[in-house]
Amino acid sequence: MHTFRLAFAAAFFLVFNSASADPNFWRHEWPETDFSVTSIDNWVEIMSGGPPKDGIPALDDPQLILVADEKRIGDREAVITVEIQGERPRAYPIRYLTWHEIVNDEIGGVPVAVTFCPLCNSGITFDRRVKGRVLSFGVSGKLRFSDMVMYDRETQSWWQQAIGEGIVGEMTGVQLTALPTWMESWGEYRERNPDGLVMAQPAWPRQYGRNPYVGYDSSRRPFLYNGELPPHDIPALMRVVRVGDRAWTLQRLMDEGQIVEAGVTINWASGQASALDHYGIGEGRDVGTVRVRDAWGKDVPHDVMFAFAFHAFYPDGEWMLGR
Template sequence: MHGLRSATLALGLALVAAACSTSGRDDTSSLPSTSSTTPTTTEAAVQAPGNLPTGPSALADRFHPDLPEPLVDPSEIRSGGPPPDGIPPIDDPTFVPVAEADAWLADPEPVILLELEGEARAYPIQILIWHEIVNDTVAGVPVAVTYCPLCNSGITFDRRVRGVETTFGTSGMLYNANLVMYDRATESLWNQLDGRAVVGVLTGERLDRLPSVVVSWEELRRTRPTAAVLSRDTGFRRDYGRNPYTGLDDPDGTPFLFSGRLDGRAKAMQRVVAVDDGDRAVAWTLEAISGSGPTVTVGEIGDEPIVVFWQPGQASALETDDVSGGRDVGDVGVFTTTVDGRVLDFEVRDGAFVDTETGSTWNVLGEAVGGPLAGTRLEPVTFVRTFWFSWAAFRPDTLLVDAPTS
């Protein structure tokens, strides 16, 4: 069975690569679907802008002797199949209103919600699954909205490095089966999961994470009706809505294109919600935080009490051939529990998240929608939803919280 699954995934990856190399932009079918901005260099040296260092391109040669000491073994960065920007990032995104996007987004579909300075934007996974990176600007902030299908990790970064704005492309390579990005200023290589430059002249730099969250389309439509939604009019021909990685999300399966050590504390492909404050990391399996209805899970990171809200309604994008057709994996929010100096306790009451101190009701985005605290927002905690094998490979010292065995 696993052999058939691996063959199916390999075929899916081949189809992605084929789509990226032969089914190009809407205005031509004869050109490769490479990025619409600066093409990748074939030269060893890159002239970087601003105060960024100039030196060899790690994208062209990650083993170049003049590069700084890498943070990972370059030989463990492996090809995923497509060439650089063969999976084309979206560099000139356009957006449509929620009402227009509702015609092609199903209620349980996952979307990445990003809010900055009151400006809300939604990036459907059905689009990101084919492009992996959207270079955008939201409320004046240059951002890279990223999604790695093999790890199921959706993460948003500030695109500025040492104060210099750049854009990011797909290198065509993987590290621990995770998307390896490259910046177009120096062509250094970056891990998506932790936002670090691991090979190149910027080795050791880390991108600032921005507080985005993956929610169901239904939840976004209900709570952010004025959000701008990434349009399917991307400039590329893709079968948006179809999952080219059918069968990838299998809790009993094995990771695809991963050759690292597996952490046996949980199944490799179990979904986890992971929090990392830089010193400590905690991860909860989906089974530990989910239920037949909304759930509240308490924890702490460092000495800070936090709460995990979970509610049903979001489909796995990576299980069936339809992005909206997978099993229910739910929406998640993670927050600190202190409001105006008071620590709140939460429970589920009549299907709603409620704090026991005031009786106010809250939504999965951490907003009080009823009661004395209506209009208050909990402080979000940055977290990642991904597969256990991937998170454990990057943070093997993680404290794992799993559901009790019967």
């Protein structure tokens, strides 16, 4: 599905995008979505990423195995770590999320959606409890500013993954709660959590461990992106650490090792491979692991996303450039 997205979607972009700028074009695919309620001002921002609704299949109630039983994952491969007090830590490997993008799970009574958008490098875990109900999420097949548009199966509303906000339908304007999770290398997770859990390989015919976006994070421009590029001569696909509406470039963090600003402490350590560089997910260049904590040492919700995505979704955000 992802190979199709990259190889063919751009070729049909102009023709398809002009047609799909009208939500009436999507009503046959989304008969239960209320397109009259939306925060989208310009429908041309929404476009097809290639696969149709659920063409990238989200996962539900994944199988988990003990860390000691996992033999496929390389030490430098990225995982999203979810630690909820009183529960065993869980790791969700990017080698699987690259092909599924959303995992609906429950940890100690907390329903969560672990999400990863490869085109934005955005990995965020959300609480699925919304307005007194529990939602489950799927992949719409649509992109906005090159970021995944999710949908919930209960109301068929559309959600922007990078900001966790409803953008079309009944849930428009509703904000999901982001949990303080982070991306780290499998080696780091395994060493710290020898008795922890990890999501097992899904039973889908996918080339797990392969990166379908080879060299993407070295590109000059994002895929299917129609927004402004970042200011301050920051490369569009430079990773930035987003905390709220502030962003620190990964280059600054790598240079300094630790940044203490705006009420948070941001640390960087080498050892995590870029999942969007080499053909093999664990063979990419070292982009390191980022941890963000508050003044009391508690983990803080954050995202390590591309600069173009921060600028697109936080146009008035603050760039923390240092001296």
